[in-house]
Structures are given as C-alpha cells and as structure tokens.
Amino acid sequence: MNQQLVIRICVALLVTIVGLLLWKQLMQSSDGTKLVGLILLGAGGGIVAVKFLLPWIGDAFGESMYSSGEVIEQDEMAKAAACISQGNYAGAIGHYEKMLEDKPDDSFPIAEIAKVHAERLHDPRAALETLSKHLQIRDWPVDDAAFLMFRISDVYLTHLHDFAAARDTLEQVIGQFPNTRHSANAHHKITEIEQVEFAHLQSQRAKTAATPMEQKKS
Numbered sequence: 001m002n003q004q005l006v007i008r009i010c011v012a013l014l015v016t017i018v019g020l021l022l023w024k025q026l027m028q029s030s031d032g033t034k035l036v037g038l039i040l041l042g043a044g045g046g047i048v049a050v051k052f053l054l055p056w057i058g059d060a061f062g063e064s065m066y067s068s069g070e071v072i073e074q075d076e077m078a079k080a081a082a083c084i085s086q087g088n089y090a091g092a093i094g095h096y097e098k099m100l101e102d103k104p105d106d107s108f109p110i111a112e113i114a115k116v117h118a119e120r121l122h123d124p125r126a127a128l129e130t131l132s133k134h135l136q137i138r139d140w141p142v143d144d145a146a147f148l149m150f151r152i153s154d155v156y157l158t159h160l161h162d163f164a165a166a167r168d169t170l171e172q173v174i175g176q177f178p179n180t181r182h183s184a185n186a187h188h189k190i191t192e193i194e195q196v197e198f199a200h201l202q203s204q205r206a207k208t209a210a211t212p213m214e215q216k217k218s
Contacts (some may be wrong), residue, residue, distance in 0.1 A: 073099055080112070109133045109143040111151050126150060126158035139149045146182035149173050153189065163197040 075093045083091035093116055096109040103109075110130065118127035135148045149169055156166035170186040170193070177183050 062118075069181055073102065076102075084120065085115070089116050092116055092120075105138070105140075105144075107134075107140065107147050109149065113156065114151060118155050120157050124155050127155050127159070131155070142177055142180065142182070146173055146177055146180075150182075150189075157193060157196075161200070163200075167193050 023152045063215045076099045080092040080095035080099075083089070083095065094111050096113045096116075099109040100106065100113075114127035116207045117130060118124045124213050131152045133144065135152070140148070149172060153169040153173075156169065167190055171191050173186040174183045
C-alpha cells in the first residue's frame with residue numbers, strides 16, 4: 001500500500017478518535033458547556049475536513065482515475081520495447097494496440113505501430129495504411145493531425161523514395177493548417193526534399209552517363 005495513503009488513514013483515524021472522546025466528554029457536561037463545545041467541535045471538524053480530508057479524497061479520486069492509466073501505458077511501452085529487442089515485432093504491435101485501446105485519442109502508439117511496420121518488418125505500405133486509416137477515422141486536434149501527416153511524409157520519403165507523394169502530403173499540411181508552426185515546418189521540409197530529390201537525380205544521371213562509357217571500355 002502507498003506509504004502516503006497509510007499516513008493519511010492513520011491521521012484520519014486519530015482525528016476520529018479524538019473527536020469521539022471529545023463528544024463523550026461533552027455529553028457528560030452541563031447544557032451550556034455542551035452547546036459551546038458542540039459549536040467548537042463542529043467548527044474544528046469542518047476546518048479539518050476542508051483543509052485535509054477533502055483534498056485527500058480528491059487526490060485519491062484523481063489517482064484512481066488517471067494514475068492507473070499512466071501505469072498501464074508505461075507498462076505496455078516497456079513490454080513493446082522488450083518485444084522489439086527480442087525481434088518479436090508482432091508482439092510489439094500488439095502492445096501498442098493495447099495502448100491505443102486504452103487511449104484512442106493518443107497519436108503516439110499509431111506512429112509507433114507504423115514505425116515497426118516500416119523499419120522492422122520492412123513493409124512501408126502497411127505503415128502508410130496504419131497512419132492514413134487512423135488519420136481519417138477521427139477528428140484529430142491540429143497538433144496530432146499534423147504529427148501523423150508528417151509521419152506519412154517520412155514513410156514516403158525514407159522508405160519508398162517517393163518524393164512527389166512526400167511533398168504532396170506536406171502541401172496538405174500547409175493547406176489545412178496555414179499560418180501555424182506546422183505549416184512553417186512543412187515549407188522547410190519541402191525545401192529539404194527538393195534538395196534530396198535533386199541530388200538523387202544527379203546521381204542517377206551520373207550512373208546513366210557512366211554506363212555507356214563502361215560498355216565501350218569492355
């Protein structure tokens with residue numbers, strides 16, 4: 001049991017015992033003393049309740065509502081990481097899916113599932129399908145929607161070398177979220193893609209030009 005919870009229970013019991021003892025003494029006193037004592041006891045009990053008991057109850061309720069979910073999320077993340085280190089990629093996806101079931105509005109496990117598909121299972125199409133499906137089935141906040149769209153662009157660029165599709169996805173970010181940091185980042189990323197694409201075309205041209213020369217030598 002949580003040490004802080006034990007302390008709170010002990011304090012609550014002590015306050016209760018003291019209150020009962022005082023109540024017993026008051027019941028044996030004269031009417032005038034009893035009235036004054038009841039007023040003081042009620043005022044003291046109210047102060048203790050407002051200052052200590054109600055905040056403790058609120059904390060306990062909050063922990064029951066939120067902490068358990070955070071523990072589950074951290075536990076599933078640890079299990080997913082262990083599966084990846086062992087080469088059990090399907091198991092890792094399963095743990096990320098459990099995280100998603102617990103928090104369907106969290107874009108992080110979606111991105112991690114796509115990452116496993118693209119980087120570990122070498123199936124970028126499955127990664128794109130995962131990202132696109134979840135992007136469409138929910139009305140995401142701006143930050144989460146842009147995050148998923150950037151991940152789609154990364155898959156096109158890094159794993160499929162589809163410069164046009166990567167650029168088109170970023171242009172969608174610019175169109176959907178104008179005058180935001182996501183739009184600015186998308187503009188910057190498009191410039192990087194154009195530079196990578198230019199270098200790729202130059203490399204391809206160099207290889208094409210070298211082939212006839214090699215044939216002549218042979």
